[in-house]
Amino acid sequence: MHSKKPFYILVALLFILGITASVYRGIEHKVPFLPGKQVQSWAVDAKVQFQGTGAPAEVSFSLPSDPAFEILVENATSPGYGLSITDTNDQSDRRAIWSVRSAQGQQDLYYKVTIIPTGSTKVIASTEPSAPKPYIWPATEQAAAEQATEEVWAKSATNLSFAQQLNKALNAQERSQNIELLLSSNSPTKLFLHMLQSKGIPAQEVSGLFLEDQRRRQQLSPFVEVYDKGEWHLFDPTNGTQGRGENLLLWDRSGKSVLDVTGGVNSLVNFSMLQDTRSALATSLDVMNNQNALDFSLYQLPLEEQSLFKGILLIPIGVLMVVFLRVIVGLKTSGTFMPVLIALAFIQTTLLTGLVGFILIVACGLMIRSYLSDLNLLLISRISAVIIVVIGIIGVFTLLSYKLGLSEGLTITFFPMIILAWTIERMSILWEEEGPKEVVLQGGGSLFVATLAYLAMSATWVQHWVFNFLGIHLVILAVVLLMGQYTGYRLLELRRFKPLAGE
Amino acid sequence: MRLSFTTPSALRKKGVLCMNKRNIDYIGRCNPRKFYKRVDDKLTTKELALANDIAVPALIGVVREQHEIEDIPAMVLKEDGFVIKPSKGSGGKGILVITKVEEGRYYKPNGQEVVPSEVYRHVSNILSGLFSLGGAPDVGIVEGLIQFDPVFDGYSYEGVPDIRLIVYKGFPVMGMLRLSTAASDGKANLHQGAVGVGVDIGTGKGLHAVQFDTPVDLHPDTNKVLTDIQVPHWDFLLHTASKAYEMSEMGYLGTDMVLDKVKGPLLLELNARPGLAIQIANNRGILPYLDHVDSLGNHNMTVDERVEYAKKHFAHSAQL
Numbered sequence: 001m002h003s004k005k006p007f008y009i010l011v012a013l014l015f016i017l018g019i020t021a022s023v024y025r026g027i028e029h030k031v032p033f034l035p036g037k038q039v040q041s042w043a044v045d046a047k048v049q050f051q052g053t054g055a056p057a058e059v060s061f062s063l064p065s066d067p068a069f070e071i072l073v074e075n076a077t078s079p080g081y082g083l084s085i086t087d088t089n090d091q092s093d094r095r096a097i098w099s100v101r102s103a104q105g106q107q108d109l110y111y112k113v114t115i116i117p118t119g120s121t122k123v124i125a126s127t128e129p130s131a132p133k134p135y136i137w138p139a140t141e142q143a144a145a146e147q148a149t150e151e152v153w154a155k156s157a158t159n160l161s162f163a164q165q166l167n168k169a170l171n172a173q174e175r176s177q178n179i180e181l182l183l184s185s186n187s188p189t190k191l192f193l194h195m196l197q198s199k200g201i202p203a204q205e206v207s208g209l210f211l212e213d214q215r216r217r218q219q220l221s222p223f224v225e226v227y228d229k230g231e232w233h234l235f236d237p238t239n240g241t242q243g244r245g246e247n248l249l250l251w252d253r254s255g256k257s258v259l260d261v262t263g264g265v266n267s268l269v270n271f272s273m274l275q276d277t278r279s280a281l282a283t284s285l286d287v288m289n290n291q292n293a294l295d296f297s298l299y300q301l302p303l304e305e306q307s308l309f310k311g312i313l314l315i316p317i318g319v320l321m322v323v324f325l326r327v328i329v330g331l332k333t334s335g336t337f338m339p340v341l342i343a344l345a346f347i348q349t350t351l352l353t354g355l356v357g358f359i360l361i362v363a364c365g366l367m368i369r370s371y372l373s374d375l376n377l378l379l380i381s382r383i384s385a386v387i388i389v390v391i392g393i394i395g396v397f398t399l400l401s402y403k404l405g406l407s408e409g410l411t412i413t414f415f416p417m418i419i420l421a422w423t424i425e426r427m428s429i430l431w432e433e434e435g436p437k438e439v440v441l442q443g444g445g446s447l448f449v450a451t452l453a454y455l456a457m458s459a460t461w462v463q464h465w466v467f468n469f470l471g472i473h474l475v476i477l478a479v480v481l482l483m484g485q486y487t488g489y490r491l492l493e494l495r496r497f498k499p500l501a502g503e
Numbered sequence: 504m505r506l507s508f509t510t511p512s513a514l515r516k517k518g519v520l521c522m523n524k525r526n527i528d529y530i531g532r533c534n535p536r537k538f539y540k541r542v543d544d545k546l547t548t549k550e551l552a553l554a555n556d557i558a559v560p561a562l563i564g565v566v567r568e569q570h571e572i573e574d575i576p577a578m579v580l581k582e583d584g585f586v587i588k589p590s591k592g593s594g595g596k597g598i599l600v601i602t603k604v605e606e607g608r609y610y611k612p613n614g615q616e617v618v619p620s621e622v623y624r625h626v627s628n629i630l631s632g633l634f635s636l637g638g639a640p641d642v643g644i645v646e647g648l649i650q651f652d653p654v655f656d657g658y659s660y661e662g663v664p665d666i667r668l669i670v671y672k673g674f675p676v677m678g679m680l681r682l683s684t685a686a687s688d689g690k691a692n693l694h695q696g697a698v699g700v701g702v703d704i705g706t707g708k709g710l711h712a713v714q715f716d717t718p719v720d721l722h723p724d725t726n727k728v729l730t731d732i733q734v735p736h737w738d739f740l741l742h743t744a745s746k747a748y749e750m751s752e753m754g755y756l757g758t759d760m761v762l763d764k765v766k767g768p769l770l771l772e773l774n775a776r777p778g779l780a781i782q783i784a785n786n787r788g789i790l791p792y793l794d795h796v797d798s799l800g801n802h803n804m805t806v807d808e809r810v811e812y813a814k815k816h817f818a819h820s821a822q823l
Contacts (some may be wrong), residue, residue, distance in 0.1 A: 075790075177565070251789030327523060373624075429633065433596065434695070487524035487626050494508040497521075499783055501513040 007485070014478035015066055021155050021471030029288055030118075032280035035464035039116055039280045041072065042211050042236040042273055044249070046111040048259060050267035052103030057263030059109060062207075062252035063094040067123055069115040069249055072286050074403035078109045093254040103264060114276075116283055121244055123225065123232040123253075135194040141182055149195050150388035152374040157240060159201045162230040163235055164242060166195055171240025189222045196250040202227035204255040206234075211247040213275040220271070239289070239311035298467065311344065313466040316476045318343050318453040325449055328329035330490030333449050334442045336428055341419050342446070351454060355447065357397070358420075360445070364393045366431070373428065387421040518788030522777060525755075529534055529793070531716035533672070533754025535776050541751045542773040546590045548751075557743055560586075560589030560761075560767050572626045575645065576619060579604055586647045587610035588621070589629040589641045597634030598642060599625050601664075602648060610662040649769065652762035653734055660684050660724040663761050665691045666702070666740055666768075669777055669789065670756045673804070674746035674813045675741050678794035679703040680709065680734060680782045682801035685724050693780045697724060697730040700729050701785030705818020718783070736768050741810045747773055749806070 025031045048061055050392055063085070064071070076083055081098040098109050116482050137145045152169050156162035169179060170188050182191050189205060196203040207220035227231040234244050244250075249347040252258045261390045286300055317341035325331045333339050346354035369390050394412055402411020423446075456462060465472050489497075514521070521528075528618065541547055550557045564578040564587055579585045584602040592598065603610040606705040623766050626643045633671065635641040654662045658672065662683030669677045679699045686696030693699050698719065701710040709732035722729055734740065735741070746760040759775025762766050782789050802810065815821065 111697075258550050311568045330522070365751055379628055379633055487527050487528065489519075489521045491508075491521065493521050494511065495515070495777075496716050497519050497783065498507060498509045499713075499716075500519050501509040501790065502784065 003152070004485075004493045007481075011478045011481050014474045014481070016476065018471040018474030021474070022465075022469040025469055025471070027057065030280070030284040031468050032284065033255040035281070035460050037280040038277045039117050039283050041116045041258070041283065042069075042249070042278045043112065043114050043276060044209070044211070044269050046113075046269055048111070048267070048269045050103075051109050052105055052107050052263045052264050054102055054104045055263040057097040057103050057107070058263070059096075059100070059267075060260040061096045061098070061109075061269070062254055062256070062258045063096055063112065064113060064209075064218050064249060065094050065221055065253055066250040067319045068121045068244070072114045072116060072283065072290070074111070074113040076109070076111045081109065082212075093256075107264065112122055114330035115249065116287075117246065121246075123250075124229055124236070125227060128163055128213035128230070130225055131200045132197040132202060133195045134200065134349065135160075137194070137198070144178040144181045145198070148176060148182065149198060150176075151176070152195075153199065159226060160226060160233060161302070161328055162190075162199065162201065163196060163203070163233065166192060167235050167237055167240050168243060170237050180469070182243070184305060187222075187236040189224060192235065193224050196224070196226060196490075203254070206250055206255070206280075207252040208234075208244075209249045209259050209271055209273075210245075211273055211275070215274070216270075216272040218271040218273070219265040220269075223250075275296055277347055281464075282390050284433055285291050298470070310463065310467050313470075314344065314347070314457045315340060316473055317462055317466060318456050320480060321453040321456050322449060322466050323483050325452065327486055328490060330492035331445060331449060332442065333446045334430075335419070335422065335446070336418055336458060338423060339446050339450035339453055341416050342450040343457055344456040345415045346450065347458055349411040350408070351451065351458075353408040354454075355451070356459045356489065357409070358415065358447065360397065361390060361393050361412070361415065361420055361426055361429065364472070365390055365420065368423050369428045373432075383421055383425055387417055388422050390424070512618075514752065514788070518780075518790035519782055520789045520793070522779060525776075529671075529755040530776055532801060534756075535752065537774055538752050542753060542756070542775045543774055544590050545592075545820075546589065546642065549644075549775050551750050552770050556748060557746060557750070558648055558766055560634050560763075560771065563647055565590075566630065566643040566645065567626060569630060572630075572726040573624050575622060575626065576607060578645055582647060586648060587626060587629070588644050588646065588801050589634040590644050591632075591635035591639065591641045593634075595690050595695060597625070597629055598690070600648075603702050609719075613617055619769050649761050651770045652735070652764050652765040654762070655682070655694065655732070656678075656783075657725050657727045658722055658729070658732060659684050660722070662687070662691060663698075665771055665780060666734060666760045666762075667699075667759045667777065668744040668760070669781060670741065670748050670758055671793050672754050672795050673745055673806070673809050674817070675704055675783050675810070676726075676796065676813065676817050677785055678707075679702055679784045682722065682729075684713055684714070684716075684722070691773045693778065698729065699734055699780055699784035701781070702732075703819040704741070705814050705820065707734040707740075709734075710819055711784060713780065713783045716783055717778060718786070722759070734762075738810070740768050741813065742806060743768055744768055745806045745809050745813075 026033050028345050046061070048059060050057075050059070052167055061076070069471045077097055077099075078098050081100045084097050086095050086097060096111060125298070148169070153162060156165045169175070170183070170192060186194070193203055193205055203224055203226045206223050207223050209218065209220055222238070223234045224237060226235060233242065235242050259267055259269050269392070288297065298306060301423060303311065319337065322333065322340055326333070343360065349357060365386060369386055377385070394417070396414065397412050398410055401407075427439050427443060430442060533726040541551055546565065549559050549562060564574070566572055566575065566695055582604055584600075584604060586601070587599045599614055599617070599622065601609045602612045607619070609615055609619070609622060620699065629641055629643040630638045645710040649663050651663045658664060659682040664680060666683045667679045667681055668675045678701070680702050682692040682698045682700065683691050683692065684698055691697045696715060698712055700712045702708065703710055709730040712729035714723060720729065721727065724782050740760055741805045743760060747756060747758045751773055753773070753775055755777075757774035759774065763769050
């Protein structure tokens, strides 16, 4: 007997591969593990206004670049303006440039963006920033600044702890005289930034937008990002806090101005925003589409093929069910996988209509078949005749239910006719050889298995999984292979062999 | 009672072989695919048996084509009765037994008349593969009726009792007598309602009886005590079964034999997938016997030695 080791390795590989692929899809591509899951999305409108002077105008507006939010859709409306979105290699510096030859009077430019939270609030620096040039303090402030900086420096160990201590010192209840002096002529943000830079610590000013549902005329708030060990940490020196809440969108991380207007005056920008919920699945598809990551997904296919595959990919579930019921439970079915095909038809017809329709067709077919058996035909032409008769029965039932206004009856056409014909033939032979009792038993058994397969296949989360997580099919394959090796007792054998067990 | 379940451990302790284990560990391992034709095709079995000096029921004719169906009346003209069966049939399906032929009219064992057109349709179905495994086209075999030995009179209702022996690697390990009943319509297949009587390998004496997987003591139609049965020609039957191993080269084999009044024991058919109900009829699991044979390893015993060994070690009284 050859070793079973390669087999178990294969099964384990299939299993691990299937699970990993599914988990990867769920975590990396954000495909929701449960159907019908909703995610929050934000629609943010930025309105840029300025007064044109009649001269050529160019507006450079910073666009959001925040790893905590994924941009689903963005567009800009600006009649009469040329628009280009500059995308430098550095993702943190995306800008929209509007330009017009002549701008006169009040000008309104709009930028709209739909974003969803990604859940990753860390800002990883792709390259290590160079140390900033030390800030030159005005003569009146220099002594105070140096003293205050040294005080905090002594109490810190790293860039990060220096920034934390500094932030604390700037927002303490009782501030030192030096700091009070500095704050009288500097904003907390600027002071924080300059003190960090004077120690050679990379830091930059960024602008953030607090997202709140149904807010209008909002402004950006200043923050400072401090670099430490490959990561940018966010500080808010105006209130002494560190880190970010879920509802903060970093709009501008370029360290430059948010809005530059040449050829215009009185420029300003304000924001309005709206919270929305949308399907998590549709959202992840949009994101994947933006990233060209749909390559290994069935969503690339045309819609018609997609819906075809939605049905085909349910078959492994039905097959798994049949294997389980036969190998582990020990149920008999007439025609090995006939119940799976019947269950597929049930999905189209719904269970009750399907059951009634199936029994009606088979019963009518059996009656006509009993006449055919008197004709003494060859098997092949008898089956062919039954197929044609089945089509006739289906046609009559469909017409009848249409006339009677029973729309459920119309779905009867989804039954596979060849399978029905063979079922009728087998049942008819069974009737002749073993009697009607066996027909009811075996037919009932098949319908029972078909119903179980239908229940498994029609569960919405099953349909969601088999189509969105293709790795699950590898897991099913592994389970089917494993069950093929099962040499234990079947559930019904525990009953069958009961006389052998007890004394 | 019928709805109660036992535990897997209780069955394992008794050495009960189950369907999955039979399929994987015995049929899959011991029965080479290429030899299946020798047992699945009854015509091939018959030819092989004749070549190996094993007696089989007389062959009246073979129907291979649809147009040959109408030759059947001529074929059976001189017979008292005949049996038509599909060569590749399984589970006793498609067997038509005619016990009386009278001026071109045919009668089943229960006296019901069968008109020739019904016989034609039946054979036509056989040729189309209705009864064969996987629906493959088949041939019909017309065999002589077996004049069954009166020793089983009163034990079998309207049918030929047959003796099933499980032969593992050439050793007969378990035996059972199958008696038809009214419920089984004269057929000797247990799932159709025939009674199975476990038979002691050492002596050929009845041990326990079972119908529909439930133990019984009396024949349901004749009310005779089933465990009183003593199968005659027992040694001869063991030899024939054991020889079938060399002939078929199947490691896990079921042999079905009948006792003819005139010709003695005849090999009816071989089965590569013998059922498990024989364990219930013997009221013991078959696994200890199979393990015992496996423990012998490569033994190179002759048929006679194997039969002697089996009678000594696999008898009901013997301790394994």
